[in-house]
Amino acid sequence: MTDAGLDSERPLIAHLLELRSRLLRGAAGLLLALACLLPFANRLYALLAQPLLDKLPKGGQLIATQVASPFFAPMKLAFFAALMVAMPWLLYQAWAFVAPGLYKREKRLALPLLASALALFYAGCAFAYFLVLPMVFGFLARVTPAGVAMMTDISAYLDFVLVLFLAFGLSFELPVALVILALLGWVTPAQLREGRGYAVVGIFVVAAVLTPPDVVSQLMLAIPMCLLYEAGIIAAAMVAPRQPGDGVDAG
Structure with missing residues (x-):
């Protein structure tokens, strides 16, 4: 292989080594968070189940309909909680890998x-835990027919709550x-403001599908x-290139 070929391969090898390093660091951070949370898996599940238990007579x-559910359900929750805790570290590793290839303006915006995406x-x-879950379970408890006892399986409850968390967490990314x-x-x-009516209809359709x-x-x-759609319009007007008819006014 010629010297020119070797020189062209060196940057690629360096990038692959950097990617491996970042992936290993991210995985190590996730495993560390998981190791710290595993001893508290049952406490985490008790905390997650509280909105439902508060509304039950x-x-x-809750009940376990499968033999291994009392073990696997808290472990699954601990992994999800570890992922949430480690997410800033994981995003930092991704940022450290791609940042050297970005322009200054791209770095200032990215x-x-x-940070906004993570916070949202x-x-x-x-929002789902403190407001939605108590209202949903309160509503379901009120409409439960007489003589019917709400006895939810712990695995089914965990899946239900995690789906709600993901639905609300991802939906709150709308401004970003x-x-x-x-x-x-x-x-x-301007187009976002003009399409507000269609957006509202789409939002209600998405809400019906996700919840x-x-x-x-x-x-x-x-x-x-x-x-959040209205907030996204304002934020877009602040950072987007100016177009004729654009303004901060959301009317």
């Missing part, structure tokens, strides 16, 4: 977008998505998304 409890995802999960679309030039703030089949959780997702 006195003496109500870092706030990453956490906010969506917290709108800002990225505006920065790419795919939409303008359980009850009106409470659908409204609890759709209403914040409508507000």
